[in-house]
Amino acid sequence: MTTRRLVRIAIAVLAVGVAAWVLVGPRLRPHVFHGVVMQSGTPAPAIDLEATSGGRAGLDSFGGKLVVVYFGYTHCPDVCPTTLSSLNKALDLMGNGADDVQVVMVTVDPERDTVEYLADYMTYFDESFIGLTGPIEDISRIATAYGVYFAADEGDIASGYTVAHNASLMVIGRDGHLRLILPPELTADQIADDLRYLR
């Protein structure tokens, strides 16, 4: 074999290698999650609350979809609307894949968040979003189990008050296990990227 032929073969191999890297590489690269991956062996804490979609709802009420659980409230001045808007945008970015995802917000302010009020609020962000409410004791028990602490500031309905709460998103897989925790600072692109991979 001549040197010239060897050089040609080397160039050809290099070209094929570069082309493969560019075309196939991204597909072979493992997905790097933006959120924190959980491998919990136990099912996610049960939820059984009144839903804006009608009747009571739990994690198994959403037809085998990925369930994104968020704890928030309708009078929330900043973080809740931002998070729900990001989720709406993330679902838009997912296209048809969004049909496999169900976003639910458990209110941490059941006193003001009636089913009707919650339904209007959720629909404002996305028609598919579902709000969940119930007695404060039930919500407190569920929130505790999800690692969420919340507390209302001093005040009443007339004077208004805010509720401090954790703003992470919890993603529950089809098997009912907690799969991912999405911190509030993630962008819609990053949320969509992780949900797209999990669905």
Add this chain to the structure above:
Amino acid sequence: MLIEQAPPVEPIRPRHRRRLVIAAGAFAVLVTAGVMAFTILEPIQVLPRIRLAPGFALTDQTGATVTSEDLRGSVVLYTFTYGGCTEPCDAPESTMAEIAERIGEVDLGETEMRFVTLSFDPARDDPDALAARAQKFGADGHTWTYATAAEDQVRNIIGTGFKTWFEDRGDGTFSFDPTLILVDGWGIIRGEYRYQTLADDADRILRHIGILGEELRNSHGPNSLAYEAAHFFLCYP
């Protein structure tokens, strides 16, 4: 109409086919060997992400409120007790004291290490009682906090959330499962120590805190792939 006929596809010669099969086989063997080596040799160890720690609001030994949100971002070791608990029932707190004293042996980078001892007897353990017990074990109130929750919340937080069993015997004493629980800055339980092993508990937990520290310091950028692989292949100590 002119129909262009596609050039005949040249079949792969047997010699080339054999080379392709050998190359694919070698690649598969290489990948399998790599996965096996990673799984068996465990070049990186991680602590499992077991489940979420509960959210809570507690009252500490100074009467101040401590919430799970205040502890977010720190690695926290929890233990559970009640003020009237005497030797040998206070073994988990003695282990905690040893770990707190030796915590400088592990490198957590910039992550803060906190210790929390939770009382399941809020009726008797008011801030003064908690402060007295904290003093006995050298808890400074910041790095190591003694606290309890409202009576209607204790069972929800300790029993349901931390899955630690306790029962009031009705005579001022409690039966309980001596437990230490390690939680990371995300609020995820990474270690549960409910029984004695051949290794000393303090040594074992310190080693685990070191493993967690290594993950916290290194699992950024491309390195995160290696740490996620370690989680995937269950490379647990």
